[in-house]
Amino acid sequence: MADPVEWCTVIWSMADPSTQASTSSLITIGTASLAAVLAGFFSLAGIWFGQRGTARSEQRSVRAALIAEVAALVEIEATRGYIAEMKHYSADLQSSDGDDMRSMGLVHRFPIAIADTFNQIYQANLNRLGLLSVEEAMEIVRFHQLVGSWVVDVSPGGVLYEGTNDWAHFDEAVYLLQEAMKIADSLMGR
Numbered sequence: 001m002a003d004p005v006e007w008c009t010v011i012w013s014m015a016d017p018s019t020q021a022s023t024s025s026l027i028t029i030g031t032a033s034l035a036a037v038l039a040g041f042f043s044l045a046g047i048w049f050g051q052r053g054t055a056r057s058e059q060r061s062v063r064a065a066l067i068a069e070v071a072a073l074v075e076i077e078a079t080r081g082y083i084a085e086m087k088h089y090s091a092d093l094q095s096s097d098g099d100d101m102r103s104m105g106l107v108h109r110f111p112i113a114i115a116d117t118f119n120q121i122y123q124a125n126l127n128r129l130g131l132l133s134v135e136e137a138m139e140i141v142r143f144h145q146l147v148g149s150w151v152v153d154v155s156p157g158g159v160l161y162e163g164t165n166d167w168a169h170f171d172e173a174v175y176l177l178q179e180a181m182k183i184a185d186s187l188m189g190r
Helices: 002-017 025-082 084-096 096-104 119-124 126-131 134-154 169-187
Strands: none
Touching: 002 169, 025 084, 025 119, 025 126, 025 134, 025 169, 084 096, 084 169, 126 134, 134 169
């Protein structure tokens, strides 16, 4: 670009009515100005479209990773049959066998060894949930909160891990996991 003083001279000469500019110099100035404006516009448009494409790509990969983690947790539950087993314990405690267990002070224990990293993709992408639609972000958070609450129950210190003879604790845990599975089905169906 030319020295700033030269450009100032050109602009002042255009604004000064006492200066008689020739038609060819005005066309040259107009063409140069139009070229500068168009170059700036296309530069900004290129940056905008590039950032938009990057954001879309990031959104797709974050969504895919979160849905993959949800699908893996659903598959683990289906393979291990946690819901069915907890329903069995609940039914057992509601029967006369449950009355006998309570009278003897016996409990059903449901300890599950779950790694702290069971939801590592979710944890790593908490700050990127805004890339998803509001509905998807809410469902993913709700899924992980329900599963997290169930994990607390079946981990050391949890009511099912330590053991209980109250069938309602098993029913609550079944409810939490079933609701999480419904959300997962919805998320994976999209």
